[in-house]
Amino acid sequence: MSKFNVPICPVCDSEKFSDFLSCTDFFVSGEEFQIKQCDSCGFKITENIEDEDNIGSYYQSEEYISHSNTSKGLVNSVYHSVRNYMLGRKRRLVEKVTGIRNGHILDVGTGTGFFLNKMKEFGWHITGTEKSENARDFAKKEFGLDNLPTEDLFKLEVNRFDVITLWHVLEHIHDLKSNLEAFQRVLRKDGKLIIAVPNHESYDARHYKQFWAAYDVPRHIWHFAPKQMKQFGEKYGFKLASMHTMPFDSFYVSMLSEKYKKSKMALFNGILHGKISWLKSIVNPAKCSSVIYVFEKN
Numbered sequence: 001m002s003k004f005n006v007p008i009c010p011v012c013d014s015e016k017f018s019d020f021l022s023c024t025d026f027f028v029s030g031e032e033f034q035i036k037q038c039d040s041c042g043f044k045i046t047e048n049i050e051d052e053d054n055i056g057s058y059y060q061s062e063e064y065i066s067h068s069n070t071s072k073g074l075v076n077s078v079y080h081s082v083r084n085y086m087l088g089r090k091r092r093l094v095e096k097v098t099g100i101r102n103g104h105i106l107d108v109g110t111g112t113g114f115f116l117n118k119m120k121e122f123g124w125h126i127t128g129t130e131k132s133e134n135a136r137d138f139a140k141k142e143f144g145l146d147n148l149p150t151e152d153l154f155k156l157e158v159n160r161f162d163v164i165t166l167w168h169v170l171e172h173i174h175d176l177k178s179n180l181e182a183f184q185r186v187l188r189k190d191g192k193l194i195i196a197v198p199n200h201e202s203y204d205a206r207h208y209k210q211f212w213a214a215y216d217v218p219r220h221i222w223h224f225a226p227k228q229m230k231q232f233g234e235k236y237g238f239k240l241a242s243m244h245t246m247p248f249d250s251f252y253v254s255m256l257s258e259k260y261k262k263s264k265m266a267l268f269n270g271i272l273h274g275k276i277s278w279l280k281s282i283v284n285p286a287k288c289s290s291v292i293y294v295f296e297k298n
């Protein structure tokens, strides 16, 4: 097995890095991972992780809620009670930024299919890719969706999609270059690329430091902030059109971070710091726990 490390910054091509933070995989393995930062642009990268073929074992958890439907535990039940609201919010955002109602959408890393199923219900022509066979099976059983394995992304028809969405997916993808080039190919000239990722410049990231749940090592390989995301998009021929907040992420991530800290007042503190993060993001979306970036083709 070979480890995955990057000697060159995927955002700015610099070769100079410094140590940033040592984080624990609180979710699955309990192992320590180092995050390094690019000296030039500040982009952050989890070091020495398993490669694409071998990282699967770090996703083996009953609690991995992106891929499951469990409602056990307080944090999970809060998550599930807001999921429906968030699905509606994502749909409305897609329709607002594209200006269309029933176009062709590609959702990359579509997971168990809740979002695409919602889009289908509202008349969209849907295509989804997903690495996990279990998640694809779930989407098929639950919603009758035929999501594609990830490698099929590279076989999709050129200029096919009005919009491509990645909801908390880009930070998990090893091969950024070939994915971004594929998005450029399959997106129509006036199409939109929507990428939601955690923001390491958020209030909650700075408050929780190594306990910040959205570092989520080693599953999160890349750690973006707005300036780096803008530059990264430009590198692949995309122009940043707008940024949007994900208010519930401030609360969810703060509560999960309190859990990782083994805080005695996890709920109280999680809501408190979630609220501070959320209030700051109202003033400035670039400070939200997670940011939704809308790109258009250059």
Ligand SMILES: [Zn+2]
Pocket (backbone or CB within 6 Å): 009, 010, 011, 012, 013, 014, 038, 039, 040, 041, 042, 043
């Ligand atoms: Zn850099």
